[in-house]
Amino acid sequence: MSCAPRARTTTTEGSCSTADRHARARREKGYEAYKAQRDTDAFSKGRILEIAKGAGLDTKRLEADMNGADCKKRVEADMAELAKFRVNATPTFFINRYVTTGAQPRDVFADKLDHAIDEVTKSGVPAAKYYANVVMKGEKRFRNKSAK
Secondary structure, three states: OOOOOOOOOOOOOOOOOHHHHHHHHHHHHHHHHHHHHOOHHHHOHHHHHHHHHHOOOOHHHHHHHHHOHHHHHHHHHHHHHHHHOOOOOOOEEEEOOEEEEOOOOHHHHHHHHHHHHHHHHHHOOOHHHHHHHHHOOOOOOOOOHHHO
16 A cells, blocks of 8 residues: 555554545545546547537637637747746646646645745745745736737
């Protein structure tokens, strides 16, 4: 049996506590979500058009956009912009200076948020000023698409 990498307790040599077994189960469920994301049939053109039709969208227009040069150009521009921020997965989350990608269990976010709060507290910088004074370095913001 494999314990959680950050096992808090073990009951006997080689066995995991209940908390560790629950953590492992959550990771495995996260893996199932990861595998589902890789299901190419779920994101096929036909499936996307089927979902769009069910949502009441104009599927002819959607298909034209999907195949059009303008749409391709916009997607490529977005991808280039996101690359500046090291975004190469959906979803991508930014917690202070740290990036988390892909579907993650709730505990992953709780741990990252706890770490970020500890980091802010230990920095000595007032929390209200931490983001502006510490986090904002390099690229400051993603372009405002509504301004175009």
